[in-house]
Amino acid sequence: MMVLITYDVRTVTSTGQRRLRQVSKICQNYGQRVQNSVFECVVDAAQFTSLKLQLMDIIDQDEDSLRFYQLGNQYKNKVEHIGAKASLDVEGPLIF
């Protein structure tokens, strides 16, 4: 199934910036970045559980926000993209 992951990580501190890098790195292990803080991951139930646990272990639940959207298997016709493709340079100029 396809799971969409969106996140806000509060990066005003260096620990926040570290959390952001870690969240991004874990998501990259499971799927594809489509926007700066949006990933699409094709996973089975066990992988989804594992991914969630890893992310929950990293984020600061008082500061950061994680959302998961289960788009099922027939996801291709549910997604529409307009404009520029995902920036791969997340350390580059501010985009949000």
Place this chain on the structure above:
Amino acid sequence: MMVLITYDVRTVTSTGQRRLRQVSKICQNYGQRVQNSVFECVVDAAQFTSLKLQLMDIIDQDEDSLRFYQLGNQYKNKVEHIGAKASLDVEGPLIF
């Protein structure tokens, strides 16, 4: 149906910052902000079309990215949230 809207707007210029504010404002007319650049909108087909056209009219398609995910009517059990709730202060400290 519920439509999830995610966006990256390139804000290195003042015109980009203006586009970001406009995108956010239009999305607010149709739904609820759940993360800084993520909105959930409950719309019918006509509203969805109108919303898309308004957003396409604002963004710079070479610089910005818009994605729409149609989550259907049975969306409540497809969405999971962990951590802090949406920041309402989008002009506040950098969160992405």
